[in-house]
Amino acid sequence: MxxxxxxxxxxxxxxxxxxxxxxxxxxVPDTDFDTADNWSQNRTPCAGAAVEFPADKMASVLVRAAHSVSDMLLPLDGEFVLAPGAGFSAAASSSDLDCGAGAAALFLDPDRFxxxxxxxxxxxxxTHGLFSxxxxxxxxxxxxxxxxxxxxxxxxxxxxxxxxxxxxxxxxxxxxxxxxxxxxxxxxxxxxxxxxxxxxxxxxxxxxxxxxxxxxxxxxxxxxxxRALLQPLGGHCPPVACRDALRPEGQCCDLCGAIVSLTHGPAFDLERYRARLLQDFLTLPQYQELQAAVSKVRRLPQSLEATGSEADTEIQVVLVETGPRTGGARQLARALLADVAEHGEALGVSAATVRESGAPAGGGPAAGLVGGVTAAMFLLLLVLPAGALLLHRTGRLRWRRRDVAVGPPLGFPNPVFGAAGSEEQPPAPQADARSTSQSYFVNPLFSETEA
Structure with a gap:
């Protein structure tokens, strides 16, 4: 053959x-003799190499080229299919160190597929932009x-x-x-x-x-x-780069992105919707780093209760971000919702819902900005009192004690909470004539004399 x-x-x-x-x-995979991935050294046997097949396995092996070997251990049961011009010849053992002299070329387990x-x-x-x-x-x-x-x-x-x-x-x-x-x-x-x-x-x-x-x-x-897909990873899913990751129907591990669920009617055409998604959305520059999977799946019981629909299937549109930028899947999901709102009847779609993953696990730019501002404020709280004390001890900053009556606290505009917080204050308790307080407010923006 x-x-x-x-x-x-x-x-x-x-x-x-x-x-x-x-x-x-x-x-995709084969058990061809000339496929490098089928050998322990990740290459076909060199001229003069010893060749070993698993003794307890069955295999059909296609040989496409001529090979010279020094020894060959055949499998328990199998066949060699020779293409035109292919065959084997005996040769002395190779002494080439680059060819793995002394080590036999082992044909990997054909039952691994x-x-x-x-x-x-x-x-x-x-096609490009789509996955399953x-x-x-x-x-x-x-x-x-x-x-x-x-x-x-x-x-x-x-x-x-x-x-x-x-x-x-x-x-x-x-x-x-x-x-x-x-x-x-x-x-x-x-x-x-x-x-x-x-x-x-x-x-x-x-x-x-x-x-x-x-x-x-x-x-x-x-x-x-x-189990088969995750076996090379030790049976565990790889970590995701976002919070509140999603797991679509039919997927083994969590993903970062969005899932749009479409309630469809008899006029819905799956291939036409795939083409629309590709041509009208995924070709736009802002969605170049996205991939989408579109298929019909069983509707979850909680989805049936939420929508009140008797249909047991829905169209699942999975949007996954493949590049370093984030937010594209959320943007496209909302664009698809708007598209359904405008063209749903013509598309055969009666309703659409969306689920989105959370922010990047590393925090992302927004979290980094908030963290930076928080760190800066914390440093100011530490540095300002220490700096003021140092200036006071060196004589460059002076303050004096003054007696003030306990009354409504003096307000000042706060850009964080707005001016309203400085105008309306809770009523102050009755002042005791013997009560005094010391008020110190050090503002580095003012000069010594103002302090």
């Missing part, structure tokens, strides 16, 4: 053109799934015996749309070399015919999706 020739590639192009009318996901890991899928439906929440980065129920027709791959179908539902599967130049045909392929030798694990694949051949979109259907497997 070699690489596809020109007729096969032309057929693939025609098939992909057909697929562009529906959502589909493309499997899991269906539920969003990192291994790519969607051709997305984590649960929708793996194939949804109405998606067509495409595996490389001229490359080798291996996919783990999950840790549990759940059934993964998709619209169709393209593998090894074949399209599977019936459970019977797919099951026969998965139990064949070619299928067992490429798919493993207790999970099962099943067809849901109906395409999404609703113009307002369809719910992805991955809510049940989202824990697996998040």
């Amino acid at each position: 070699g690489a596809l020739g020109a007729p096969g590639r032309l057929l693939l192009c025609l098939q992909l053109c057909e697929l562009t009318r529906a959502g589909y996901k493309i499997w 899991l269906w539920h890991d969003p990192r291994w899928w790519r969607s051709r439906d997305l 929440v984590d649960a929708e980065r793996v194939p949804c129920h109405h998606d067509d799934v495409v595996f490389p027709p001229d490359g080798s791959f291996r996919v783990g179908l999950g840790p549990g015996a759940r059934t993964l539902r998709v619209r169709s599967v393209w593998a090894l130049g074949q399209k599977f749309t019936r459970d019977e045909d797919l099951a026969a392929f998965l139990t064949s030798r070619a299928g067992r070399l490429r798919f493993h694990g207790p999970g099962a694949l099943s067809m849901e051949p109906e395409a999404c015919a609703d113009p307002s979109g369809c719910v992805c259907g991955n809510a049940e497997v989202q824990p697996w999706i998040c």
